Amino acid sequence: MKDKNFDKIRESAEEILESFAEISEGLPSQEETYYEQDTLSVLRSDGKPSSKKDLEEFRKNFLKNMPDRDEEGNLKVEVAEWAK
Amino acid sequence: MGEMNTLQKVEAIKSGELSTTENIEDKLETIEERDGEINAFIETNEDVLERAKEIDRKIERGEEVGKLAGLGIGIKSNINTKGLQATCASKTLEGYVSAYDAVVVERIREEDGIILGMNNMDEFACGSSGETSAFGPTKNPSAEDRIPGGSSSGGAAAVASGMCDLALGSDTGGSIRNPASHCGVVGLKPTYGLVPRQGLVDLSMSFDQIGPLSTDVSGAALLTEAIAGLNENESAMFDLESVNYLGEVEVALDGLKIGVSSKFRELTDPEIMDPIDEAVDYLRDQGAELVEVDLPNLEKAMPTFYLILSVEFFSATRKFDGRKYGRKIEEVCGEEVLRRIVRGKYISRKEFKGKYYQRALQIRTLIKKELTEALKKADVLVGPTVPKLPHELGEDISPGEMYAYDYLTVPANLGGLCAGVLPFGKVDGIPVGLQVQGPSLGEASVLNVMKALEKR
Numbered sequence: 001m002k003d004k005n006f007d008k009i010r011e012s013a014e015e016i017l018e019s020f021a022e023i024s025e026g027l028p029s030q031e032e033t034y035y036e037q038d039t040l041s042v043l044r045s046d047g048k049p050s051s052k053k054d055l056e057e058f059r060k061n062f063l064k065n066m067p068d069r070d071e072e073g074n075l076k077v078e079v080a081e082w083a084k
Numbered sequence: 085m086g087e088m089n090t091l092q093k094v095e096a097i098k099s100g101e102l103s104t105t106e107n108i109e110d111k112l113e114t115i116e117e118r119d120g121e122i123n124a125f126i127e128t129n130e131d132v133l134e135r136a137k138e139i140d141r142k143i144e145r146g147e148e149v150g151k152l153a154g155l156g157i158g159i160k161s162n163i164n165t166k167g168l169q170a171t172c173a174s175k176t177l178e179g180y181v182s183a184y185d186a187v188v189v190e191r192i193r194e195e196d197g198i199i200l201g202m203n204n205m206d207e208f209a210c211g212s213s214g215e216t217s218a219f220g221p222t223k224n225p226s227a228e229d230r231i232p233g234g235s236s237s238g239g240a241a242a243v244a245s246g247m248c249d250l251a252l253g254s255d256t257g258g259s260i261r262n263p264a265s266h267c268g269v270v271g272l273k274p275t276y277g278l279v280p281r282q283g284l285v286d287l288s289m290s291f292d293q294i295g296p297l298s299t300d301v302s303g304a305a306l307l308t309e310a311i312a313g314l315n316e317n318e319s320a321m322f323d324l325e326s327v328n329y330l331g332e333v334e335v336a337l338d339g340l341k342i343g344v345s346s347k348f349r350e351l352t353d354p355e356i357m358d359p360i361d362e363a364v365d366y367l368r369d370q371g372a373e374l375v376e377v378d379l380p381n382l383e384k385a386m387p388t389f390y391l392i393l394s395v396e397f398f399s400a401t402r403k404f405d406g407r408k409y410g411r412k413i414e415e416v417c418g419e420e421v422l423r424r425i426v427r428g429k430y431i432s433r434k435e436f437k438g439k440y441y442q443r444a445l446q447i448r449t450l451i452k453k454e455l456t457e458a459l460k461k462a463d464v465l466v467g468p469t470v471p472k473l474p475h476e477l478g479e480d481i482s483p484g485e486m487y488a489y490d491y492l493t494v495p496a497n498l499g500g501l502c503a504g505v506l507p508f509g510k511v512d513g514i515p516v517g518l519q520v521q522g523p524s525l526g527e528a529s530v531l532n533v534m535k536a537l538e539k540r
Binding site: 006009010012013014015016017019020021023024027028029030031032033034035036037038044045057058061062064065067 | 166167179180181182183184275276277290316317319320321322381383384387388390391394408409419422423426427430431436439440442443444445446447448449450452453483484499500524
C-alpha cells in the first residue's frame with residue numbers, strides 16, 4: 001500500500017471524470033438505467049433443509065476459513081482496537 | 085476423437101464409445117504437461133477421477149445422465165465452488181475455501197459435468213490482459229508471447245490448450261469475449277438476467293453475467309442451456325424456467341438481416357477488419373441481407389461504463405475489510421484494483437452524484453436505446469470483438485490503452501444485450517474473434533449465425 005502511488009491513481013480517476021464530462025456534454029437528458037432487468041419484491045421460498053452430510057461439509061469448509069482457532073476448534077477473534 | 089465437437093463428445097460418452105474416465109484422464113495429462121507454462125489454473129480438483137468413474141458406472145447401468153455428462157469444466161476463480169478456493173486471483177482472498185456452490189456450479193454438477201478446478205483470471209476481474217492475477221500471468225496458448233486477454237484469461241487459455249472441454253467465465257465489459265478473441269475460442273455473454281449470479285463475487289453487479297467458453301459453438305450452447313433459467317432467490321432475472329438452443333441452432337441465413345456499422349470500422353485497426361469483412365461477405369453470399377445501422381454514440385460507451393463500474397466496484401469491495409477473512413483489500417491488492425477502488429470512492433462523493441454518476445446512468449439509457457433501435461432493423465450485429473491485436477505479455481501499457489480493448493464489448497453490457505465470439509481468421513498468426521450481438525434474449529439468433537460461420 002505504502003509503495004503505491006496514490007496521487008497518480010487519483011489523477012487517473014480525475015482524468016476519467018474529465019473525459020466523461022467531455023463526452024457527455026450536449027447529450028440529451030434521459031431516464032437513468034440502473035439494471036437491465038429488474039424484478040422487484042422477490043420472495044424467497046424456504047427450500048429444503050440441508051442434509052447432515054452437507055451441514056458437516058459446510059462446517060468443515062467454514063472452519064477452514066476462520067481467521068484463527070484454538071486447540072478445541074473454537075473461533076478466535078481479535079478484540080477491536082477501540083475496545084482495548 | 086480429435087475431430088468431434090463438444091456435443092458429439094457428449095454423445096460419444098453417453099453411448100459408451102468414449103468413457104468419462106478416458107476423457108478426464110486426457111484433460112489431467114494435458115494440465116500436467118502444459119499448465120506449468122500456461123498458468124491457466126489456480127487450483128485443480130482432486131476428486132475428479134472418482135467422479136468420472138461414478139458417471140461411467142451410471143452409463144454402464146443404463147441410467148440417464150445429464151447434458152454435460154463426462155465433460156471436464158474449468159471454473160473462473162470468482163465463482164464459488166464448494167471445497168475449492170474462490171480467490172478472485174487476489175491476495176485478499178488467498179486460501180479462501182468456498183463453503184457452498186454458486187447456482188451455476190450446482191447446475192453443472194446436476195448435469196454431470198466434472199469440475200476440473202479454478203481458473204486463473206485478472207484480479208477481481210479488473211483487467212483485459214490476464215496479467216493482473218496475484219498468482220502470476222496466464223500465457224496465450226494460441227499466440228506466443230502475447231497476452232491471452234481477460235479477465236477470464238485462465239478459462240480461455242485452458243479451453244484453447246485442451247486442458248478442459250468447457251470453462252465458465254464472467255463478463256462485465258467483455259471479460260469472456262475479449263480472451264475468447266485473443267485465444268481463438270468461442271465465448272458467449274448471455275443476456276443480463278438469463279443466468280443466475282448467486283455465488284459470483286461481484287465486480288459490477290448491474291453488468292456482471294456468467295457465460296461459457298468452448299472450442300466450438302455447440303459447447304457454448306450446451307453449457308448455456310445447462311446454467312440458464314430463473315433462480316428464485318435473485319431479483320434481477322428473467323422469469324424463464326429453461327432455454328433450448330441446441331434444438332434451435334440450425335443454419336438458416338436466408339433473409340436474415342445482418343447489421344453492420346461504420347462505427348466498428350472507425351474504432352478498429354484496419355488489419356483486424358480484413359477477416360471481419362470476409363465474414364460479412366460470406367454471410368451475404370449465403371443469403372443474408374446486410375443492413376447499415378446507426379450507432380452515433382458507440383464510442384461514448386467506454387467512459388460511461390468505467391464510471392458506473394468504478395462506483396459499483398467500490399461498493400462491492402467494502403466487505404473485504406480484513407475483519408471476516410484475510411486482509412483488507414487496499415492493503416494487498418494490485419494497482420488496477422486499487423485504481424478502481426480509489427476512483428469509485430472519489431466519484432461516489434455526494435457532490436459528484438448528479439454531475440457524474442446519474443449522468444452516466446442517463447447515457448447508459450441513450451446507448452441502450454440506440455442499440456435497441458439498431459436491433460429492430462437487424463436480427464444481429466456483426467463486427468470485431470477487440471479493436472486491436474493483443475500486446476506482448478509484460479509490455480508496459482497505460483490504463484487508457486488497456487481500457488481501449490473494451491471499446492467494442494462494453495456496449496452489449498450497457499445495453500443488456502447478448503453477444504457471442506467466434507474465432508475467424510488470424511492476423512500475423514494471432515487469432516481474431518468475430519463478435520455477433522443480438523437483442524435481449526436473442527441467444528438463439530446469435531448462436532445460429534456463429535454456427536453458420538463455423539461451418540464455413
